Amino acid sequence: MAKRDVRSMRLVFSYEGRDVNLVSRQSVEMKSPVSDELQTREGQPGFWYELRDGQGRTLYRRITQNPIRYSAEVRSDDRTRPLEWQRKSEAKGTFVLHVPELEQARFLLVFSSPLEPAESGKPATEFARFDLQKGKEPVR
Amino acid sequence: MSTADGAVIGTTKIVDHGSPVDRFNLVLVAEGYRQAELGQFATDAQQCVNRLFGTRPFDELRCAINVYRVDVSSTDSGADDPAACGGTGATPATYFDASFCNAGIQRALLVNTTTVLNVVNSQVPQWHQIVVIVNSTIWGGAGGTIGTTSVAPGWEDIAIHEMGHSAFGLADEYEYWAGCGIDTDRNNYTGGEPAEPNVTKGSNRATNKWRDLVLAATPMPTTSNADCTKCDPQPNPVSAGTVGAFEGAKYYHCGLYRPQFNCMMRDLSAFCAVCQRRIRQTISPYLADCYAPVFCGSNWRLVCLLRRIGYLLLIVVLLIFAWIPSVMCLIKQLLFRIKHCGKGNTNPYIGL
Numbered sequence: 029m030a031k032r033d034v035r036s037m038r039l040v041f042s043y044e045g046r047d048v049n050l051v052s053r054q055s056v057e058m059k060s061p062v063s064d065e066l067q068t069r070e071g072q073p074g075f076w077y078e079l080r081d082g083q084g085r086t087l088y089r090r091i092t093q094n095p096i097r098y099s100a101e102v103r104s105d106d107r108t109r110p111l112e113w114q115r116k117s118e119a120k121g122t123f124v125l126h127v128p129e130l131e132q133a134r135f136l137l138v139f140s141s142p143l144e145p146a147e148s149g150k151p152a153t154e155f156a157r158f159d160l161q162k163g164k165e166p167v168r
Numbered sequence: 169m170s171t172a173d174g175a176v177i178g179t180t181k182i183v184d185h186g187s188p189v190d191r192f193n194l195v196l197v198a199e200g201y202r203q204a205e206l207g208q209f210a211t212d213a214q215q216c217v218n219r220l221f222g223t224r225p226f227d228e229l230r231c232a233i234n235v236y237r238v239d240v241s242s243t244d245s246g247a248d249d250p251a252a253c254g255g256t257g258a259t260p261a262t263y264f265d266a267s268f269c270n271a272g273i274q275r276a277l278l279v280n281t282t283t284v285l286n287v288v289n290s291q292v293p294q295w296h297q298i299v300v301i302v303n304s305t306i307w308g309g310a311g312g313t314i315g316t317t318s319v320a321p322g323w324e325d326i327a328i329h330e331m332g333h334s335a336f337g338l339a340d341e342y343e344y345w346a347g348c349g350i351d352t353d354r355n356n357y358t359g360g361e362p363a364e365p366n367v368t369k370g371s372n373r374a375t376n377k378w379r380d381l382v383l384a385a386t387p388m389p390t391t392s393n394a395d396c397t398k399c400d401p402q403p404n405p406v407s408a409g410t411v412g413a414f415e416g417a418k419y420y421h422c423g424l425y426r427p428q429f430n431c432m433m434r435d436l437s438a439f440c441a442v443c444q445r446r447i448r449q450t451i452s453p454y455l456a457d458c459y460a461p462v463f464c465g466s467n468w469r470l471v472c473l474l475r476r477i478g479y480l481l482l483i484v485v486l487l488i489f490a491w492i493p494s495v496m497c498l499i500k501q502l503l504f505r506i507k508h509c510g511k512g513n514t515n516p517y518i519g520l
Contacts, residue, residue, distance in 0.1 A: 034189055040285065057189050058294035061335075062453050074363025091363045093333035095312055101333075101340070102275035103307045103326060104347065109399075110322070110436050111329070113345045113419070116271030122281040124313040126296065141359075145345060145419070149359015 035129040036060040037160075039136065043096050044120040048138065048156045051122070060128040063088045071151045073141040077125055079133040079160075087130055095123035096155075099145050113145065136160055171283060174242040174263035177206065179291040183217055183235035185456075186518050188294035191234045192335075192454040194220075195288050195295045199279055199316075200262045200303035203241040212301055212319055213237045219324035223432070225444045225451075232454035236292045240264070246304045247277060247318070255306075266302045266316070277308030277316050284314055297335050299327050325436040332433050336447050339364035341426040341434035343416030348399035355396045357423030364418075366433060366442045371413035371425050378427050378442045381411040389413040389425060396422035404429035411441050458497035458520045460504045465512030472509040479506050 038054040066086045069076065075094035079087045098119045104112040127136065140155040141148050185191055196216060198209040213235075221230050242262040249255030253269035264279035279300050288295050300316045302308070309317040311330035317323045332338040339362060345351050361369050361377075368377040371389035376382065390412030393400035400416045409428065417426035417434075431440035439447065466472050479502045486502075489495040500520040504513070 038289075054289070056293050058193070058296070059190065059454060061296075061450055064337075069363065071360055072363050073360045076363060090337070091365075092337040093311070093339070093364075095334075100271065100273050100276045101311055101330075102273060103309070103320070106347070108435065109342060109344065109348065111326070111340070111342065112347050114273045114276075116273060116276070118271050121278075121312075122285075122314070124285075146353050148419075149357055149362075151360055152363070 034059045037127050037129050039125045039127065039158075040122065041125070042120075042122050044118075046096075046143070046155075048096065050158050053160075055129060058126075060088075060126045061090055063128075064091050065089070069139070069152070073149050074152050075138075075140045076152070077127070077139070078137045079127055079130060080135045080137060081132040082134040087133055088128055090125075090127075094140055094143070094148075095121075096140065096143060097121075098143050115145075119143065133160055170265060170280075171263055173244070173261035174240060176263075176287055176291070177203075177239040177241055180210075180237045180239070181234060182213060182237045183221075183230070183233065184515065184518065185231050185234055186520065188234055188292065190454065190456060192232055192451055193234045193236065193292060193294050193296050195236045195238060195292050195298045197238045197264075197284060197288065197298060197300045198240045198242075198303070199264045199266045199300050200242050200244070200246045200260065201240070202243070202245055205245060205303060206239050206241060209239065209301065209303070210237065212303075216299070216301070216324050216327060220328060223328060224438060225448050229448065229451045229455070231456065231459070232451045236295075238288065238291050240287065247302050247306075247308070249304075249306065264300060266300070266304075268304075268306060268308050270310075275308045276310055277302060277304075277318055278310055279314075279316055281314050297331060299331075322436070325432070329432055329436055332439070332443065332447075336443070336450050337364060338433050338443050338446060339367045339418045341366060341417045341431050341440070343393075343399050343419065343421050343424075345419040351419075354420050355422060357418070357420035362418060362424070365446045366427060366431070366440065367418045368413070368425050369423065371415070376413060376425075378411065378445075381427070381441050381445075382413075383411070386410055386412045389415055391415050391429075393422050409441075456520060457493065458500055460513055460515065460518035460520055461501045462514060463505060463512050465508065465510050467510070475509055476506050479503075 040052045076091040078089045136158045138156040139152040196213045201209045244260030248267035249258045250269040251257035253274035270276040270278045298314045304318040307320045373388040391414045413425035417424040427442040428440035430437040
């Protein structure tokens, strides 16, 4: 039986501090998470990623927790407050984003508030941009 | 401390609700289990599944989710426990090289994510969320799309909480960062409206982010913190489960509100109504609109042959009306009956 066209891109990134690199890109026959609302989020804090076409129109957006962190959430010893955050001595790691494989999609943009925990309420700005029709290096 | 220290034994689909192309696929991976301990891993994985599907709203969304168990054996049990963080100094030889004490944090338990990706990409290419279960009873874990957790008491809830962040974009609803009485810069939130759906600056009934869930009789804000230099010590003044605006959320004592007094994203209790809604919005698209029929198989080849012929004739007739969704579903169910005529089907959750 013919399957619906539900291809997604799995994008694997490495980061060290503010440097984010696209390590691999894989096309997979699977459904991506649904898009959040596409209206502008200018001035809002948080973390999200977007697909945009060549004209800069947003095609897909997903809000999620910032995977690029100077801190880690860990179990605390307090039963009534079971979780807490601790500062990391280094900020590096790997994260994965799933996005729908859209024909018109040209760029992947990552937006983030400043990474310092105390500045998480400041507006998110463009953190990294990748040209999906070119290589793996960030455009800027 | 590498892939030479074990082997990928295989993958079992422990919750099968249909094709991975259409479902949300959760993958549980073994780390630090010796070959003889993989039975324990199967038990731990099942425990995680039971907890997940015992948690609202996953109980009602279970048909949208597949769960896979990837059995990986290691030479030794457990994870590295560096003495630098006060650990035992143990360095067991494990497949994904799990270690506590990452970036100076004793309970930050990490694995070699490149190796995890290589294994899971080949075993379950359609994965959405990976949780690596590490065979250690020392508290530890890490969030993210490739999360890790040890099997210390209560680990299942922490794994679900971390999925709340990585799979559903939910914010923490607790009002401290390092801890109540420890933070000195968490008194008043002065930033913009948070992007996450379960925390807000707005306690105004008319404009609040989740106002459609707030009853007219519920005061807004529902609680206010009388001393913004501290975590709010007051008990819940309204009945459990009431949706309102409770001051103290996302690491701030004041200025940010959460939807309910308790929540999985605050204290590992049940998800609040707003978080449940976000989870439903994310997972519902993975629900099938058509499910496999439950029926008895037949050991008699002639019976099966006759049934198959009958079903095929019926399908030919129904094809005229295949544009009607319910008829298309019926055709899929008949094809499923043809394919599984001999063994039948007892699982009502297989999406077609």
